[in-house]
Amino acid sequence: MKRATMNDVAQLANVSKSTVSQYLNRRYDYMGEKTKKRIEEAINELGYQSNYLARSLKQKRTFTIGVIVANILHSFSTRVIRAIEDECNEQDIHVIVCNADDDPIKEKKYIDMLRAKQVDGLIVFPTDGNVDLYKKMVDEEFPLVFIDRKVEDLQVDTFLLDNENASKMAVDYFIKSGHSRIGMITSSLIHNVTPRVERIEGYKKALKAHGIQPVKEYIKGLEVHEIKKGLEEIFSLEDPPTALFTGNDLTLMEVLNFTKENNMKIPDDFALISIDDVSFANIYDPTLTTVAQPAFSIGKEASKFLLQRINKDINTDPKIHRFKAELIVRTSC
Amino acid sequence: MKRATMNDVAQLANVSKSTVSQYLNRRYDYMGEKTKKRIEEAINELGYQSNYLARSLKQKRTFTIGVIVANILHSFSTRVIRAIEDECNEQDIHVIVCNADDDPIKEKKYIDMLRAKQVDGLIVFPTDGNVDLYKKMVDEEFPLVFIDRKVEDLQVDTFLLDNENASKMAVDYFIKSGHSRIGMITSSLIHNVTPRVERIEGYKKALKAHGIQPVKEYIKGLEVHEIKKGLEEIFSLEDPPTALFTGNDLTLMEVLNFTKENNMKIPDDFALISIDDVSFANIYDPTLTTVAQPAFSIGKEASKFLLQRINKDINTDPKIHRFKAELIVRTSC
DNA sequence: CTGAAAGCGCTTACAG
């Protein structure tokens, strides 16, 4: 049973395709009541549904945006996606989400695919591997927005956490709680990913502001699978830190795993604060003190902004949009 | 700067659109080497990328499938999605994921949207609210596959856990560990959602097989926000259960929250087993004994199957495909 | 070995 087309509807209702199209697009201006009725009936009888492909081809708009996250395993990503979808749903915009898995090749594949599908705009958590591609999009004035990570020398609206301040909140709280040997551990720094770099930077600055000199051995930027080893090193030091600051949720998981395996007790053996308010922060023993990202606002603002760009409702120069973190005090520090 | 079309490429390369199209589709059979070269150069010079909309309109295939999950908050959903995406990526099929949020209206909206976008097939975790729509798709022979939930009287391939056996594994293990007062708590049953119903059924059968009569007061099917109250009731009983079986991850979270708030100790106050191997099962204190769903296999098989249906590589009658659970023993029981 | 022509299912400016 082939699906009905607009032509079928037109024939059954004894009108032209044009008229059916007008009807579907609610341009009733001069349409006769009986005509409307006939079309409506024909549509119902045939179970007609319009073909967006054809419509988009003609209109040169798909009412669809693409989202490419660097790594969907971060709870931050899933929350941002949720916010984007909610906002877009309200505006009747569809969204296609892709996960680059921290792989620039995959990212490029998805960007090409989404553009071939003619999405109206793109929200990306950029890996650092496709700067030329981003640049090309900017040159073409293709609507583009970044989340979480900046790309140097590129004029693109970027929505992300005030990372330095987020680190400062954690460090300040550690110090207020009496700690001075404070370590920091986060994901690998080899790719110069904005949040990692800025969070370490903020952590160092905050320590210095308290007159504490950062200790190189207390600071680790490692791949997930190397973290265990890094922790072993840290806790084998003569004066190991009494407090640990983790830069994101995946790092936190590794730290908790390590703690468990080594029968260490938080906060007795070391105090702990992490960026990213993980789902089990409240049920873990001890409950976890975290620095929460306003993922929802970030996603919402970024998508609002992109949609405005697409509609040419806005003409400001691209800039960095920073969002404030929130310290949620529980019992791990 | 407008994007180049196939026509632009053809003109620049001094060939016809047909030839460019052949080139792009690798039908080189009789194409002259110099022609190829010229086309290739023109493509590079213009930065040409083909328009899938136009291609799909003509070919009547989009090489895209849709996935609609009932509720993305379940870890099971995200794992299945991941498996689907991996499988489809390999076959160069795109996937669009939508979250119905357990809302049949949203589900219908997404189904309509995806079909308007002309997806080649659909994988859905069906809510119970759109049976007519499913039926219509079946009648139209639209490629469709269900995951996690059956729909009565509908001939659709359905991929899901062997729920009764999953419950049996938990109950057997409780009993082996010396428990006989075993409670079960899971999500609301008002919508007759397959896994919930079958897991309770399996739990009752397993108890009976051990000569234990199920106790009504020990069994709860509740909305997430009601679970706390349900637990209060259970633990106020004269003879409260000594073991609790939770039907899924979201229920588990509520139980752990309750445990925390009431300063109860697992497994001293009650032993615990849950379906769904949550990410923190290994780091929670105590580590959590779970019954894991083979989410990856389920997603992979379902998508393989759907793609075969789309390609008409398969012609079997629709059936129920069951997958075995796996008991992962840790220390909560 | 390559091109002209028809057509996929729509929308839209224009004519009447």
Next chain:
DNA sequence: CTGAAAGCGCTTACAG
């Protein structure tokens, strides 16, 4: 108040 015609950017069967 409605319709004929052109066109969006491709693919494909066919001709030469």
